[in-house]
Structure formats: C-alpha cells, structure tokens
Amino acid sequence: MLDILDISKPFADMDRPVDIETERAIMRWLHAEVRYLDAERYQEWLNDFIDPEIHYWMPDMETRRRDDPRGMFAYGESAYFDDTWSELNIRVKRYNEPSAWADNPQTRHLHQISNIEINATDDPTLFAVHSAFTNVRNRNEADQDIIHGRREDVLRAVDGGYRLLRRRVFIVQNVLLSKNLNTFF
Amino acid sequence: MMIELCPSAEIAEGEIKRVDVEGLPAVAIARHEGALYVFPDRCPHADESLAEGWLEDGRVICGVHFAEFDLDTGEVHNPPVGCPNLSFFKCEDRDGTVFALLTGDNANV
Amino acid sequence: MCEGDCKGAAKGRPNMKPVYPKAGSYPDFAKLVDRENAQVDRRVFTDEQVYQAELRQIFARSWLFLAHESQIPNPGDFVRTSMGEDDVIVVRQRDGSVNAFLNSCPHRGNRVCMVDAGKKARGFICNYHGWSFGIDGALRGTDGKVYEKDETFEKAQIGLTPVAQVDSYKGLIFGTFDPDAVSLLEFFGDFTYYLDIMLDNDEGGTEFIGGAIKSEIDCNWKFPAENFVGDILHAFWTHQSGAQAILGGGVDLGKRYDELAFQASIYGHGIETNLDKVGNTRTLGYPDLVDYAFELSEKAKDRLGELRARAIGAVSSCTVFPNFSFLPGQNTFRVWHPRGPGKIELVVWTLVNKNAPDHIKEQYRKGVMMTFSPGGVFEMDDGENWEYSTRVNQGFVTRQQPLHYALGIESADMERDLPGHIHKGSLNDANQRLFYTRWAEFMEHDNWTDLQNGATAAPKKTATAAE
Numbered sequence: 118m119l120d121i122l123d124i125s126k127p128f129a130d131m132d133r134p135v136d137i138e139t140e141r142a143i144m145r146w147l148h149a150e151v152r153y154l155d156a157e158r159y160q161e162w163l164n165d166f167i168d169p170e171i172h173y174w175m176p177d178m179e180t181r182r183r184d185d186p187r188g189m190f191a192y193g194e195s196a197y198f199d200d201t202w203s204e205l206n207i208r209v210k211r212y213n214e215p216s217a218w219a220d221n222p223q224t225r226h227l228h229q230i231s232n233i234e235i236n237a238t239d240d241p242t243l244f245a246v247h248s249a250f251t252n253v254r255n256r257n258e259a260d261q262d263i264i265h266g267r268r269e270d271v272l273r274a275v276d277g278g279y280r281l282l283r284r285r286v287f288i289v290q291n292v293l294l295s296k297n298l299n300t301f302f
Numbered sequence: 303m304m305i306e307l308c309p310s311a312e313i314a315e316g317e318i319k320r321v322d323v324e325g326l327p328a329v330a331i332a333r334h335e336g337a338l339y340v341f342p343d344r345c346p347h348a349d350e351s352l353a354e355g356w357l358e359d360g361r362v363i364c365g366v367h368f369a370e371f372d373l374d375t376g377e378v379h380n381p382p383v384g385c386p387n388l389s390f391f392k393c394e395d396r397d398g399t400v401f402a403l404l405t406g407d408n409a410n411v
Numbered sequence: 412m413c414e415g416d417c418k419g420a421a422k423g424r425p426n427m428k429p430v431y432p433k434a435g436s437y438p439d440f441a442k443l444v445d446r447e448n449a450q451v452d453r454r455v456f457t458d459e460q461v462y463q464a465e466l467r468q469i470f471a472r473s474w475l476f477l478a479h480e481s482q483i484p485n486p487g488d489f490v491r492t493s494m495g496e497d498d499v500i501v502v503r504q505r506d507g508s509v510n511a512f513l514n515s516c517p518h519r520g521n522r523v524c525m526v527d528a529g530k531k532a533r534g535f536i537c538n539y540h541g542w543s544f545g546i547d548g549a550l551r552g553t554d555g556k557v558y559e560k561d562e563t564f565e566k567a568q569i570g571l572t573p574v575a576q577v578d579s580y581k582g583l584i585f586g587t588f589d590p591d592a593v594s595l596l597e598f599f600g601d602f603t604y605y606l607d608i609m610l611d612n613d614e615g616g617t618e619f620i621g622g623a624i625k626s627e628i629d630c631n632w633k634f635p636a637e638n639f640v641g642d643i644l645h646a647f648w649t650h651q652s653g654a655q656a657i658l659g660g661g662v663d664l665g666k667r668y669d670e671l672a673f674q675a676s677i678y679g680h681g682i683e684t685n686l687d688k689v690g691n692t693r694t695l696g697y698p699d700l701v702d703y704a705f706e707l708s709e710k711a712k713d714r715l716g717e718l719r720a721r722a723i724g725a726v727s728s729c730t731v732f733p734n735f736s737f738l739p740g741q742n743t744f745r746v747w748h749p750r751g752p753g754k755i756e757l758v759v760w761t762l763v764n765k766n767a768p769d770h771i772k773e774q775y776r777k778g779v780m781m782t783f784s785p786g787g788v789f790e791m792d793d794g795e796n797w798e799y800s801t802r803v804n805q806g807f808v809t810r811q812q813p814l815h816y817a818l819g820i821e822s823a824d825m826e827r828d829l830p831g832h833i834h835k836g837s838l839n840d841a842n843q844r845l846f847y848t849r850w851a852e853f854m855e856h857d858n859w860t861d862l863q864n865g866a867t868a869a870p871k872k873t874a875t876a877a878e
Binding site: 182 | 649759761
C-alpha cells in the first residue's frame with residue numbers, strides 16, 4: 118500500500134505542485150463538496166464525492182506531555198469517525214429519517230475551507246490535498262458550535278472527476294465543546 | 303586520603319545508598335553492572351538527596367526534578383535550568399570495603 | 412498554626428494536614444423530591460445553592476468512578492479525572508496499589524498535572540515554583556535552593572491531598588473524599604450482583620480499549636444519570652432515527668417482555684433490563700458481535716446463572732449512583748461530571764472482555780463510536796433533550812410546575828427472587844424515583860448510618876437472593 122493511503126501516516130511530501138488545470142479542478146471539487154455539506158445534501162455527497170473505498174478518520178485529541186511518545190492521537194484509539202463507506206452510509210441514513218431530532222428543526226451549517234495545498238503523488242491518479250476548516254453550526258435560537266481543524270485528503274481521479282479516498286480530520290479541541298457532531302468535516 | 307565508607311556488600315546492584323561521613327557532606331554510593339560509583343549525595347541543581355532518586359539505564363535520576371546524570375561521565379540530561387553536571391569521587395572496593403577520595407578536587411571516574 | 416499533634420508538625424508551624432469537609436443536612440432540599448406524589452421539583456436541576464449542596468453532600472462523600480485498572484497497569488501510570496468538580500490524579504504506586512490525589516499544589520494551588528494521562532511518571536512537578544511530588548503524593552523537593560536553607564520548612568508535612576479512600580471492584584477503581592464513608596462494597600450493597608453482568612461474565616476480566624472521548628453538554632448531570640438508571644422508554648421516540656439507520660426498524664424489547672423485563676435498584680444504583688440476550692449488542696451494527704454475544708451468553712451461564720447470562724447483551728442500561736453509567740451489550744462506560752447546575756463534561760470509554768478476540772474488540776471500539784459517542788447515531792439525539800429539560804427551568808413560572816415520575820407506581824414485584832427493589836417491566840419510572848430518593852437521602856443525612864438504612868436500601872427479603 119502507498120504511504121499516502123495508510124491512515125496512520127501524515128503526508129510526507131508537500132512540495133509536488135500539480136499543473137494549473139488540475140489545481141483548478143480540485144479547487145472546484147473542494148468548494149463544491151462543502152457547498153453540499155452546508156446544504157445537508159448528505160446522500161448526494163456520499164454518492165457523488167465519496168469513493169467506495171473511503172477511509173474517513175477523525176481521532177480525538179489527547180493532552181499529553183511533549184516527551185510522551187504516544188503523541189496526541191493514534192490510529193486504533195478512540196475516535197469520532199473511523200468509517201468505511203457503509204459506515205458513513207449509516208450516519209447518512211439517520212439524517213434521512215424525519216425523527217432525527219437533533220436535525221429537526223434544521224441546523225444551519227457553514228463549512229469554510231482555506232490553507233489549501235494540492236500535491237501530486239507517486240500514483241498519477243492520486244492527489245494529496247491539505248486544507249483547514251471552520252465548521253459552524255447554529256440551531257434553534259442561539260445554540261452555536263464552532264469547530265476549527267485541518268484535513269488531509271487523498272483524492273482519486275475517476276471518470277473525469279474526483280472522489281475522496283482518504284480523509285484525516287484533526288480538530289483543535291480536547292474536550293469537544295459541543296453536545297454532538299451532527300455534521301461532516 | 304581514601305576514606306572508608308561502608309562494606310561493599312551493602313550496595314546492591316541497581317541501588318543507591320547514602321553514607322554519612324564525619325566532618326564531610328554525605329555521599330551516595332551506587333552500583334551499576336557490578337561497578338561502584340561514589341558522588342555527593344546532593345543534586346547539583348537544588349541540593350536534594352540523590353540517594354532518594356534511583357538508577358535508570360546507566361544514569362542517576364534525581365527524584366525531585368528528574369535530572370539524569372550519566373554514570374560514565376556525570377553529564378546531565380533533562381536538566382532543570384542551570385543544573386550543572388555531576389562530579390564523582392575516585393573510589394575502590396578494597397577486600398569488601400568501599401573507600402573513596404573525598405578531599406581535593408572531585409574527579410570524574 | 413498547628414497547636415501540636417499535627418501529623419508531627421512542630422508547634423507554631425503551618426498545619427498542612429489534608430482537610431476533608433464534613434457533611435451537613437439540607438432537609439429543605441431533601442423535600443424537593445416528593446415520594447408521595449412521585450414528583451421532582453425542577454429546582455434540583457437549576458438552583459445554584461442546591462448544586463453547591465450536591466457537591467458537599469453527594470460528590471464529597473460518594474464513591475466515584477476514577478479509572479479502569481487496565482488504564483494504569485504499571486507503577487507511575489496515571490490518568491487525570493474529576494470527582495465532582497475536583498480535579499484528581501489517579502496513579503499506580505510502586506507496590507501495585509492505586510492512589511489518587513487532588514491535582515492542586517499545596518503552595519499556591521496550581522495544578523501539578525496538566526495532561527489527560529501518562530505512562531511511568533516519575534512524579535508531578537508544579538510549573539509555578541517547581542514544587543515536586545512523588546507518585547505517592549509526597550513533596551520531594553522544590554526549586555531554587557531556598558527552602559532547604561530555611562530550617563522551619565518541614566517538607567515531610569506537605570504533600571498532595573490524598574483522596575481519602577480508594578478501592579476497586581473487578582477492574583473498576585473508585586474513590587471517596589470521605590474518610591468515614593462505608594466501604595466500596597457496602598456502598599454498592601447487593602448491586603454487585605448486577606454489576607457482575609458486565610464485569611464478570613468471562614474469565615480473565617475486562618479492560619478499557621482506546622482512550623476517552625470527552626464532550627460538554629449544557630444540561631444538569633442528573634438528567635443523563637436518571638436516563639441511564641432506568642429510562643428505556645425514551646429509546647423508542649428519541650432514538651427512532653438511529654434505530655432505523657442501523658437496524659432498519661424500531662427498538663425491540665424482545666418477545667418475552669412481559670415475562671422477563673424488570674428494573675432493580677439498591678441505594679439509588681439502578682439497572683433496567685429486558686433479558687433479550689442481544690438487543691443492545693445488535694444496535695452496534697456488526698453481525699460478528701451478535702454471534703459473540705450469543706456465545707458469551709451461553710458460556711456465562713456457569714458463572715452468572717441463566718438470568719444474568721441473558722442480560723449481557725440485552726436491551727438495558729445502568730447507573731451507579733451518582734454519576735457513573737454504562738450500557739450492557741453496547742459496552743459504553745461513562746461519567747457525567749458536573750460543571751455547575753447547567754453543564755456536564757461527559758467522558759466515555761469502551762469496555763471489553765480481555766479474552767475477547769481482537770476483531771471483536773475492534774468492532775466494539777467502532778460500534779461504540781458509531782452509536783454512543785458525540786457523532787454516534789444514538790447519542791446524537793440525547794443531548795438536546797437534556798439541554799432543554801435543564802434550560803427551560805430558567806423560566807420562573809416554568810420551574811414551579813411539577814414533573815411526572817409516576818410511571819409504574821404500583822408495579823413493585825414482590826415475588827421475584829432478585830436483590831434490591833424489583834419492579835415489573837423495564838418501561839417504568841421506578842428506578843428514577845429511587846435514584847431521586849437516594850439523592851434526597853444524601854441531602855438529608857449527615858452520617859452513613861442513616862444513609863445506609865433508608866428507603867433505598869435493599870428490602871430484607873433479598874438478603875439471600877444474591878446466592
């Protein structure tokens with residue numbers, strides 16, 4: 118397996134620019150994806166943006182001493198997401214139920230992304246994409262949750278477009294300052 | 303002049319023992335892989351007893367702020383700010399008794 | 412200043428002995444639980460004075476969950492947690508025992524441990540003035556060569572305040588700040604009979620896997636605690652969407668509900684179960700886990716008997732008074748730490764049998780994440796209910812209104828030979844009434860004799876039922 122597909126490993130080489138056409142196409146893909154998530158078009162997101170072989174991982178962040186070799190997170194420990202396509206699909210199915218009370222009334226979403234870096238990899242069909250995000254949720258009158266973090270994505274070129282093959286999501290919070298995560302990152 | 307400290311059998315492998323010497327500051331004796339090491343029982347950082355610390359991977363660990371001193375060289379690792387290296391006294395095991403040269407300049411073994 | 416006899420401190424020197432607060436008595440607050448009418452006054456969820464009384468009467472006295480033995484296997488291994496709002500360090504000692512200490516330097520009060528957990532710590536050094544404490548809590552030294560030259564400084568008299576009593580039951584470590592508290596086993600009473608469903612269903616015992624997930628919910632701590640003590644009713648409505656997503660249908664209590672389902676309560680600890688073998692495990696969404704639960708149920712008959720073997724994976728939930736809860740079969744274990752009357756910090760772990768195969772442990776880890784973590788399809792819908800159950804009581808008139816806790820008020824089961832107060836059917840408010848009755852006992856009583864001999868104590872008939 119290529120290192121960039123190993124969920125436990127960070128990107129090694131972030132200095133392999135892609136041509137301008139690819140750069141533009143992937144930027145459009147990234148912005149379209151968050152537009153779908155803002156609109157809670159979760160089923161379409163799953164069908165149109167997510168690769169069937171997706172590994173979608175968001176560990177929780179531990180506070181540890183700098184000299185603790187375990188670091189802030191490790192694959193195989195507790196996580197908020199550690200999903201295959203069918204597991205993401207379970208989450209989407211819940212959103213599709215009218216009795217998903219935490220989303221009814223509707224939650225107002227905003228996904229902002231920035232710090233985007235798009236890199237080529239050893240496999241010409243795969244791209245290593247870094248981005249930072251602000252995930253804002255507001256519901257009812259004054260319930261607001263804001264989560265900041267970074268994403269390390271691997272996109273696969275397929276059928277003239279792209280699919281998300283791997284996503285590592287790292288948020289900056291230790292105690293999650295929200296009652297739930299009725300959102301995707 | 304070499305000063306008599308204690309029977310060497312009292313220093314078990316991997317242990318540090320404090321020995322009081324009349325008229326001089328207390329010393330600590332450690333045994334690592336059979337060899338004996340004698341040094342002031344006083345961490346050069348904050349004067350805490352090193353005999354209350356322990357040995358780990360060939361180093362004396364001060365139990366207070368966890369400075370680590372190489373038994374070979376006295377070099378300090380993980381030092382609190384301003385902590386100098388540790389000095390050792392020349393010592394030898396004469397027929398089952400530990401002697402050390404406690405006067406004059408300390409000499410690293 | 413010490414007048415002598417202060418742990419050996421010299422007369423006229425600072426008395427640095429630990430202080431363990433004495434309980435008081437709050438009969439007016441105890442009356443907020445109306446057993447006669449099966450009502451709970453909403454002030455218990457919002458009132459700051461009631462909350463402060465809870466910290467004193469309940470959290471400074473009860474045995475509170477600290478850690479699982481498996482989290483700290485070696486000397487120096489530690490976790491940081493809370494007892495009520497008190498920050499504590501739980502650390503394995505060189506002799507293999509476990510101690511716990513207030514995470515506060517006796518010099519200026521700063522925390523001496525800033526991290527969630529660590530391995531083989533040599534001690535804890537305060538970042539403020541470098542006061543250094545061993546894993547036994549004793550002051551080992553300071554920084555700056557100053558105190559050593561001060562002949563009045565009595566290092567041996569100073570240390571981190573120990574949690575008054577620490578003990579463990581089948582892998583789970585608990586502590587209490589009350590030196591006079593009854594033993595952990597007495598605090599549980601015969602409720603250990605039910606704890607063993609999860610803690611002793613397999614030889615080799617249990618362990619926590621992965622780390623802990625922590626999150627904040629703006630609710631009073633008693634709403635989640637009462638939910639887990641005996642509210643399977645909410646599952647049908649609150650968790651309809653999650654059940655549809657995973658099971659493709661609603662929550663199922665099994666065909667033999669009328670015959671098998673019950674609630675049991677002792678000293679406010681409570682469990683509700685449907686004895687349907689795998690209903691909870693099924694909701695984790697992995698067929699292998701269901702097979703494992705069936706096999707475990709068969710095998711565990713020898714250890715636990717037929718009834719408890721059926722409970723291992725069943726639709727069920729449990730709270731150990733006051734704020735430690737778990738779901739058999741779904742294997743999520745959690746503490747609802749109070750953070751004021753209107754906020755909690757929820758900490759969640761996953762428990763597995765040590766002898767379970769690795770792929771089963773991995774499926775429990777992922778299954779708990781998918782269901783009972785902040786992004787889980789069940790837990791997702793709990794938080795908002797508890798938040799608004801709490802928040803609406805800011806309304807002055809609203810909080811005068813009674814709350815209904817009267818489901819199953821005449822459902823006591825006097826026949827069934829099980830420990831504790833037994834009520835028929837899991838769809839029942841019985842355990843929640845007894846949870847609040849226990850709460851009222853803690854508010855009322857300043858001593859353990861009264862605390863252990865009130866209405867929540869197991870009825871006498873059960874003395875032999877636990878075998």
